[in-house]
Amino acid sequence: MKKMIVFAILLGGIIACSGGNDKSKSNSKSATAIDGAKIYKSNCMLCHGDDGKLGLNNSKDLTVSKLTKEERIDIITNGKNTMVGFSSLLDEDEIKAVAEYTFTLK
Structure with a gap:
């Protein structure tokens, strides 16, 4: 009888610990925040620099750019001059996040 009680308590504990908050793993990127800064740092920083001013390979100074969000999205998507498209x-959501992040480089 004691073994049965111990087993029931252990089983209940295992079930309680494994239940958790089971959110569907099918959440899209749009459902979670996309980190434009992180994407920028891994894809853009080499030429534009951490602060957007580096200008390596003739890249533009992003801190003085007058481009609209749509124009930035187009350049990030398709590239321009020596910059390749991404x-x-x-x-699309990641590109938009990077475009939005570039506005913070002032």
């Missing part, structure tokens, strides 16, 4: 590496 449409094959980043999805």
